[in-house]
Amino acid sequence: MVLEGSQLDYFDNHSDGLEFNNKQLANRELIDFEFYGCRFIKCNFTGTIFKKCRFEDCTFIECNLSLAIPKFCSFIDVDFVNCKAVGINWAEAATPININFYSSTINSSSFFGLNLTQISITDCSAKDVDFTEANLTRGTFAATNFLNSRFSKTNLTQSDFRSSINYTINPECNLLKKTRFSSPEAISLLSGLDIILD
The missing domain is CATH 2.160.20.80 (E3 ubiquitin-protein ligase SopA)
Structure with missing residues (x-):
């Protein structure tokens, strides 16, 4: 399922300073979303395709992003804490890229x-x-x-x-x-x- 802009009741095209808890978006495709200063807590992004999205000054906490695809996405000052981010090809993201991982599993990436x-x-x-x-x-x-x-x-x-x-x-x-x-x-x-x- 491709999700763009207003198709999600809890994501806007542009989100600033918001916190998202327990969102289930496994195997979805998200296109052209922008997140600034947001926190994602216990969200499931397994197999999710992120396309042309922007994450800036964001934190993912206890999220599952395994096999996610960051196609042409921007990650600026993004931290992953206690996350599972297995099998991700970060080379598909846009550059420059600035990410950090703490107490996380990033095997096979x-x-x-x-x-x-x-x-x-x-x-x-x-x-x-x-x-x-x-x-x-x-x-x-x-x-x-x-x-x-x-x-x-x-x-x-x-x-x-x-x-x-x-x-x-x-x-x-x-x-x-x-x-x-x-x-x-x-x-x-x-x-x-x-x-x-x-």
Whole structure:
């Protein structure tokens, strides 16, 4: 079902400073909606197609956005807290993009080629995520599980991976400059090198 503008009794084309609770919009298509300073709490956007929507200074709390499609959407200063956002190709969104994830599950998502300076992915499950060719300069990646996630030609300058686990980052294939790691997890940085540790 395609929803545009006034077709939703709880969304207007332009929403400013509103709070939306427990809205069920799974497998819908939303086109040309704008949200400024809004909060979405316990909403279900599973499989939802967002097309040409704009989210600015918004927060999603305990929402399910798994398999959502952010087609040509703008995300400026948007936070996801305790959310499930699995299998999202964020590269389909409009740029620039400014998003953060806290205590959320973002497994099997893609940030391929995106400029995400100062992004925060904190206390998250980020398994099988593609960060190839992304700019993650000054990013904060604390207490997050990066099992099987891909870092290739990724700019990790001044990023902070302390307290994160299961990352595999080859120093020869990524830009590491003043990037912060904690031991013993940092030993994984040597896995891509042709060396023997005794």
